[in-house]
Amino acid sequence: MKLDQSHRDALQDVLEWRRDVRNFKPDPIADDRLANLRAAMDLAPSVGNARPWRVVQVQSPDKRAAVIADFEDANAKAAANYSGSKRNAYMKLKLAGLHDAPVHLAVFTDHTPAEGHGLGRQTMPEMLNYSTVAAIHTLWLAARADNIGMGWVSIVNPAKICAILDAPTTWSLTAYLCLGIAETQDDTPLLHRKDWQENTPTRWDTV
Amino acid sequence: MKLDQSHRDALQDVLEWRRDVRNFKPDPIADDRLANLRAAMDLAPSVGNARPWRVVQVQSPDKRAAVIADFEDANAKAAANYSGSKRNAYMKLKLAGLHDAPVHLAVFTDHTPAEGHGLGRQTMPEMLNYSTVAAIHTLWLAARADNIGMGWVSIVNPAKICAILDAPTTWSLTAYLCLGIAETQDDTPLLHRKDWQENTPTRWDTV
Numbered sequence: 001m002k003l004d005q006s007h008r009d010a011l012q013d014v015l016e017w018r019r020d021v022r023n024f025k026p027d028p029i030a031d032d033r034l035a036n037l038r039a040a041m042d043l044a045p046s047v048g049n050a051r052p053w054r055v056v057q058v059q060s061p062d063k064r065a066a067v068i069a070d071f072e073d074a075n076a077k078a079a080a081n082y083s084g085s086k087r088n089a090y091m092k093l094k095l096a097g098l099h100d101a102p103v104h105l106a107v108f109t110d111h112t113p114a115e116g117h118g119l120g121r122q123t124m125p126e127m128l129n130y131s132t133v134a135a136i137h138t139l140w141l142a143a144r145a146d147n148i149g150m151g152w153v154s155i156v157n158p159a160k161i162c163a164i165l166d167a168p169t170t171w172s173l174t175a176y177l178c179l180g181i182a183e184t185q186d187d188t189p190l191l192h193r194k195d196w197q198e199n200t201p202t203r204w205d206t207v
Numbered sequence: 208m209k210l211d212q213s214h215r216d217a218l219q220d221v222l223e224w225r226r227d228v229r230n231f232k233p234d235p236i237a238d239d240r241l242a243n244l245r246a247a248m249d250l251a252p253s254v255g256n257a258r259p260w261r262v263v264q265v266q267s268p269d270k271r272a273a274v275i276a277d278f279e280d281a282n283a284k285a286a287a288n289y290s291g292s293k294r295n296a297y298m299k300l301k302l303a304g305l306h307d308a309p310v311h312l313a314v315f316t317d318h319t320p321a322e323g324h325g326l327g328r329q330t331m332p333e334m335l336n337y338s339t340v341a342a343i344h345t346l347w348l349a350a351r352a353d354n355i356g357m358g359w360v361s362i363v364n365p366a367k368i369c370a371i372l373d374a375p376t377t378w379s380l381t382a383y384l385c386l387g388i389a390e391t392q393d394d395t396p397l398l399h400r401k402d403w404q405e406n407t408p409t410r411w412d413t414v
Binding site for chain 2 (some may be wrong): 001002003007008009010011012013014016018020033038039041042043044045046047048049050051053055056057058059060063074077078081082083086090093095096112115116117118119120121122123124127129130133134135136137138140142143144145147152154155156157158165166172174175184185187189192193196197198199200201202203204205206207
């Protein structure tokens, strides 16, 4: 299968217009579109072909409220680490779209999958987490290609989220994701636009 | 920017035909194609826009030989964890293309980047590693779209690779990658084809 310039151009569009979204319209996402995203995750790379990612779609209002409370707690503590103008700048950032996003996904890593038979992770057991991250990034790109925005919320306490969602003890939280239709489109990261952190180029050395 | 069916079809091709490649042709990869891959990494998501990935292209024959020796040591130890038919099956797998791949990339994570100002990683410091993984997956897809194969070698001792490459103490190894033109094209993982681990569907529950 030889891919051509049209593939490269399309991928470039998807990569350029993928954003970490925090402002969502309330419009629901149809189940068949979510099923497509799930199918895209099936195509993600994983160590030993172990596919250790476990997705939990959070629809319960009580559980969503508990997640939001944990975010607000963690965010307040994070804000306290800054002082002066940086603290003011932090407080002005909107760092999660938990209230508005129609779809909440908690993505866990199973640390004892039967699949893969341990291959490729003896010296680097973190490969299981990394496989889940690759699946999440696959989901992100497939969502963007279908004009669905996604935001990755990392300002939470992983153990707390596991408890809220009754996750098995062999799972750890890799990401808490918000999905929905983005309020606006942008080809530039919000943190660059808001002067928190400008884009920097990839460092690439040769030895 | 509204993406359309042509974007979704193209992304599907890239995802379906991306493989973990262990069999490479000796053909070199031109510098301008590598520059395009580096530019694609600039579009990857990162926590706080910190972009903590650091790429080291390994061209030194001595350093490549040291990496290969470390892989062979780790692979022999991994094989010893299996017994009977599974051990035989493991021994028959080709798990890295280190000897033939024209391009070797070590990808590190900088754990003390000035960029990002700590945002988004107080409760989940592993977000720096995860950002690097997303950049690696971006590289992987951009490579595949340009008909360059990539293999992720995780059967190495990270501290040893850091020592071989004189990495700063604030960096950790996230991945050692082989890139080049793949010997063959496939839409099915080699470990599925070789009966090590069949494909399984993504688990997706609702609460």
